[in-house]
Amino acid sequence: MSYLFPNYQRKKIQWVKGINNTLIDQDGKSYLDFTSGIGVMNLGYGDSNLNEVLSDQAANLWHAPNLYESKFQEETAEKLANGRDYVAYFCNSGAEANEAAIKLARKATGRSKIISFVNSFHGRTYGAMSATGQESIHQGFQPLVPDFEYLPFNDLDSLKQKIDKQTAAVILELIQGEGGVIPAKQEWVKQIKQLCRTTGTLLIIDEIQTGIGRTGSLYAYEQYEIEPDIFTLAKGLGNGIPVGAMLGKKSFAQAFGPGSHGSTFGGNNLAMRVASEVLERINQPDFLLEVQRKGNLLMKGLNQLALKTTLIKDVRGKGMMAGIELTDADVLASVMEQLKEEGLITLKAGQAVLRLLPPLTISDEELNRGVELLEKVLCKEQKND
Ligand SMILES: Cc1ncc(COP(=O)(O)O)c(C=O)c1O
Structure with a gap:
């Protein structure tokens, strides 16, 4: 058995x-x-340079709690911001990154409604699952986290009807991965950004599958000529070492003040050293x-x-x-x-x-x-x- x-x-x-x-x-x-371990091994298997970095850190210090400063987290966060005004929170998976994004959006706006899209996939924890627009994934786990709505992907009219000044965030993948490799239309995404701006809604882009070079730019959002308020990463960031990240515009930093959110393992030394090297190579x-x-x-x-x-x-x-x-x-x-x-x-x-x-x-x-x-x-x- x-x-x-x-x-x-x-x-x-x-x-x-x-x-x-x-x-x-x-x-x-x-x-x-042709899978990269489901979009993870962007630099392939057995990369000697990543092995060296990992071994070097393993010989020094595997883990240090988030009660202390971390130059490795700082270094990786700066590389992730890539010259833009984002700050980072580190965790261990994609679902956790989306969980953090949902919490930040609600706290920063003081609103609860979150709009996501049919066929989306954002992870399996309660918040991330509630953001996921697939009934088969919800089955047997109700009640979900309240105040999530699922609208048709690439459809502007339904979004115009539903988004309002009670909406905390719109969350989407720019190419729905698990849902069937369905790209978002450029013009639709630009209109979402505009609607978010006029209603004070935050735009969360889930880059967990599309990020870290997968679509030909560090982040897919760069090709859509928008900047999200929040975006999330995991998969390719650690090339197989578990790591996730949530990045938000610096203006929301206060909403995630001391004690608001956290993770024992988030930003672990081994993960940060590898992620920093992955970014150095891919970006x-x-x-x-x-x-x-x-x-x-x-x-x-x-x-x-x-x-x-x-x-x-x-x-x-x-x-x-x-x-x-x-x-x-x-x-x-x-x-x-x-x-x-x-x-x-x-x-x-x-x-x-x-x-x-x-x-x-x-x-x-x-x-x-x-x-x-x-x-x-x-x-x-x-x-x-
Ligand atoms: C777009 C997207 N978001 C979130 C997740 C969840 O990531 P994880 O399995 O690391 O929790 C995935 C995983 O497939 C994904 O493709």
Whole structure:
């Protein structure tokens, strides 16, 4: 018997090693990774430079409580602010980062209503789950935190009707990840920002999946030409070391005064040293240009593939975050299984979307190999259909 709760649907694979963009299972079989451990391993596996930084800190001091100053937190926060007027709060996961964002928004505005969107995903804790616009995720856990409303994504009229001077915040992902790799429309996001400004509502952008270079800029919001009041990070920030962050405009700092919020492990030394190094590496113009170039290469390959099979209904995404909408959930399950057999690991999103989140360090050759495997499997699936 297993001594674990069965809350994850686990595949019968045990990963024993990761080298760059490749994973190796217990039988020694290699797999090209198009998942980055669900958007986490942006710099790939076994990076020697990150290993060195982690070992160096491990040899000195793993943990120091938040009762004392931390130069590593200060350094990482400054890099995250990236020249803008944000201050940071560190935690250990995406859900915790959103939890902090929701609390800050309510405290700073003195309002309670929060608007989020259908199909969104913000995490599994009560606040983050209540912000998540998916009934299947709420099931059995009611009552949720009160005063959350879910509106249709990319729809301006419903937002215009619902947002008012009682609204504390609007929270959204700029590309809905778990919901099916659905990009927000640029004009819609700009209008949200405008509506937030006129009603005194805070705009929270959940960058947990889209941030840290994933879409070709440090943060996806930069490509939408807006600045959020609050944004949240996790996943790629620690390249596998658990860490989350909530950033808010400096003007809200007072709302999170001493005693208002906290975490024992948040901003842990090991996490901060790694996060700081990750940012040093990813937030470089050349690195981000490469992500954009490789993202375009991937999209081009996928769009060409879409012309060769009727199993693909849509291809979408930005940078190294791609979604291939297939005809139905059964086709998706079969395709993912065959890809795994062929040595390519992929992800599901929404009902029938094949989600690809390769490490940002992946080579052109590996990207092309992945697209070739996709073509092989989809063409075979089409014949059997
Ligand atoms: C956009 C988004 N927000 C929040 C979360 C929750 O992050 P975590 O699983 O680290 O709590 C996720 C995780 O998939 C996510 O994709």
